[in-house]
Amino acid sequence: MQESWPCVTCPLREFDFCAALLGKPSEELHFHQQPSWQSYRAARPGENIIIRNQISENVFVLCSGWAFRFFQLPDGRRQILRFLLPGDLFSAVMAFEERFYSSVQALTDIRISGVRRAEIHARLAVNPAISKALSKSCVVEIGDSDQLLAALGHRSAEERIAYLFLHLMKRITIKSVIRDQRYPFPLLQQHIAETVGLTPVHVSRVIGLFRDRNILDLSEGILQVNNLPELERIGALT
Amino acid sequence: MQESWPCVTCPLREFDFCAALLGKPSEELHFHQQPSWQSYRAARPGENIIIRNQISENVFVLCSGWAFRFFQLPDGRRQILRFLLPGDLFSAVMAFEERFYSSVQALTDIRISGVRRAEIHARLAVNPAISKALSKSCVVEIGDSDQLLAALGHRSAEERIAYLFLHLMKRITIKSVIRDQRYPFPLLQQHIAETVGLTPVHVSRVIGLFRDRNILDLSEGILQVNNLPELERIGALT
DNA sequence: CGGCAGTTTGATGTTACTCAATTTAAGTGG
């Protein structure tokens, strides 16, 4: 399945993995000139792109939309490990291991690009931008995981949810221009719960409290922040 | 401070970072032949080796003893992110970033080796063993973090503690021969609590329960497992 | 013997979970 859309729509491409492989936006490749080591596909919300223990010779990059990486637990519940925004590598681990131990699911309509792992390794030696993008991806993934660990281990429900909001707000801001503190926010309360280790019921209560205190409002896919300093006071890690 | 002990004492050196830099055990370098890009030091239990936001041009490897990497929280508490065993890189992130966002503290008497980051980068291009060791370190760190996240997010106190024991038992077994299910285990209950997000009081209660049920016993730095299948039933993630 | 760090135990309090019902919002088909 090959279409004719550019790989990455995000404005900041400095460390984008896809950009490192494909070059600057002006050089973007389209259908008629796509190389054999690259493939595209689209997916609908809720669709699983990769499941645990699946083997793939491709390394995937999210081109548009939101997705998340998660662990499936034996009892059917799942732990969301990281949300993926446009330009994000599914995981740096994918570049090194053919077997993927976690799963990835689309949150919105998404487009993804797959690049052959062999192609990446062939270029790693000669193209420093690729190794730089890859190491950056490692650093960010490990750092964000560590922060989430600290939040889950030591913080209350309010603090965890505030932390998640702040974390995603920061990442969204890097990718697109935000006006009036209104952030596109496609997560359901279920997804928030699965990320910060609470029940959806309790997430609803906490968000209700935030709303009552006029700190923020979350509805229809938009996170509206009314009192950023207060949100930071609650959720900031340092 | 330069002494004359070998860098790594662990038997499995395939992916050891230090081994990749220094060569096979038989080629180990000692005091009189140590290169300028490498340094050694020792530390006592409780001593901080690196603290948050510290800048260092060295990448550290743990040569002997146990240590742990952690986040210091504003209220004085801390989240332990990962325990370090002999042969472990403090973090793969260290190889790429000069500023370290987490801290490392010695758990036992330890010896560490510091290698100049510039030296590593110079060798990365020409020595595939180094890039392999580094990528392996990334994969393991991210994978272990993800597992711990799943444990903290979705599992009970018993399950989290059992998971931590199983996780460390596996890593200890790789490094040294274990007889009679007796594992060297230098963690205090305080450290267990700081890892799995519980209070030391509750950790004590849970371990007491495990002891009453004859699943395991933990005292004087030894973890004695009496009923491994039961421990796995409680703590296994998959 | 006294002091200290670590562990254990008990009593009480709080946070977040569970279960269940209700409300809201967004389709969908007649």
Added chain:
DNA sequence: CCACTTAAATTGAGTAACATCAAACTGCCG
């Protein structure tokens, strides 16, 4: 345009898990 359906969010009542506070106990070392 309006029932009907369905997914998501909200609310309430009761409960379980873990935290907190405080005291006692253990082993070790000077």
